[in-house]
Amino acid sequence: MVPTQDDSKTTTKFRVAICGGGIAGICLALSLSKYPDIQVDLYEAAARFTEIGAGLTVQGRTWKPLELMGVDATLRKAAAAANNVATTFQVMMEKKVAEGLPEFSKYAEPVWTGTIAYRVLVPVDRLPSFVLEKPALKKPLLHCGKNKHVVTYCIAQGTMLNVVALVSQPELSDTVYDGPWATECNPAEMVDSFLDWEPRVREVLKLAEKPIKWAIHDLRPLPIYVSHNVALVGDSAHAMTPHQGSGAGQAIEDAYILGSLLGHPSTTIDTLPHALKAYEHVRLPLANNVLTCSRDAGLIYDFRSECGDDYEAIGATLSHAWDWMGEDGVEEQLQKALLNMMEALK
Structure with a gap:
């Protein structure tokens, strides 16, 4: 996501370039679509959108941002309709960010x-x-x-x-x-x-x-999600294993929070850095934690954790593996992000 100023249209406060048409990119474009003063350009390398069968897990906390973006009714119909409905799964890496930040490069490639x-x-x-x-x-x-x-x-x-x-x-x-x-x-x-x-x-x-x-x-947990006017969302920020079915959900949360901050009346091309830092402030710790929990869950399933094949220990550990699901939802995250941004603007 790269915002730039658009001098050709006085009604446009800035343009947002979205690189990648995966679930994060599409949801960010959707989140921004309700703000007429933001021009959105979505760039996707593929000639067309395809279904490659990875599916999309919609958990309780994921449904709220979809509802707030106004697509819940459409998704309900989709979930009850075609047998072949699936969503695109892809890993999108913004390598240009790594090129500009040598200390970031060791994190930038998925492993x-x-x-x-x-x-x-x-x-x-x-x-x-x-x-x-x-x-x-x-x-x-x-x-x-x-x-x-x-x-x-x-x-x-x-x-x-x-x-x-x-x-x-x-x-x-x-x-x-x-x-x-x-x-x-x-x-x-x-x-x-x-x-x-x-x-x-x-x-x-x-x-x-x-x-x-x-x-x-x-990915290894990233130390930053934002550099100058560039923000990472979805897999480019926190590509994770599928062991908790949470990668797409975290991407959707990214999109809702970032879109809401960019569309806020206080966000202009001059105050943009504060909006992006507020996004990073709430999303980085939560999404990085989910990334780590997902990989840990896979180790537990494979008897490769400290629990080994002790079923009682596995059960006790897994009973807390999804504790993060009870952490701040997107509405609470947005309030914290807005508070962070307003403090920075004082």
Whole structure:
């Protein structure tokens, strides 16, 4: 996000350039659309928007900014409509920021976590009867094992079972992944990774036809989100693992807070640095914490945390793994950000 002054239009207080049309970029453009005195230019490298199947988890705290942006009714219809509805997942890095800040460069590139995720959708009507008797169709189910875990839950009005099977090589964590980050793969590659697992998991995985193989990357927590007139949002600020289903939600919170601050009457091209710092003031600590919690959750699922395979310890730890969900929502964050900005303007 790069605001610039527009001298050609007296009614425009500044222009905002949004680099990347992922969930953060689109929501930021949407958040800014209600401010007629801000011109928005959205730049996306792809020729068109596509669905690549990563899906979008909308948690309770994520729904509030969507509601405040006025898209809740539309999303309700989408959630209850097409079976193929999904959202684009991509990692967007603003490398120009790193070029201008040498001390920032060590954080700027996502690092491979050593984990591969295989994702596939299985029609429920193809599942064996003994699988249908299990609770997987009624609520999300997590199967844990050493360096591996499998998540299953129903989507598309209960007609499809979403399956995500994750395999980790801890010794490869924080190395460079050699190959495309997302690609179709041979189903046997996924199935063979779980040959010694319980029958239910094996039978579900055998039904996979065209699994997508994802190399899971994340960022090291960044020390800053803002430099001059440039602000990072979404994955460019806090690309995270999918273990808590929170990456898109945090991107949406970024977009709502930043859009609201830029649209505030007190924000002008001269006061812009204070608005951006106020955004960073509230979003950086919260989003960085979620990034860390997400990676920690993956370690717990794979019996790689201090809990090991002690089920009681795992349960006790996971019971607090989502404590951040109860922290300030976007309305409280915005009030704190506005207070921070007003103090700076005195």
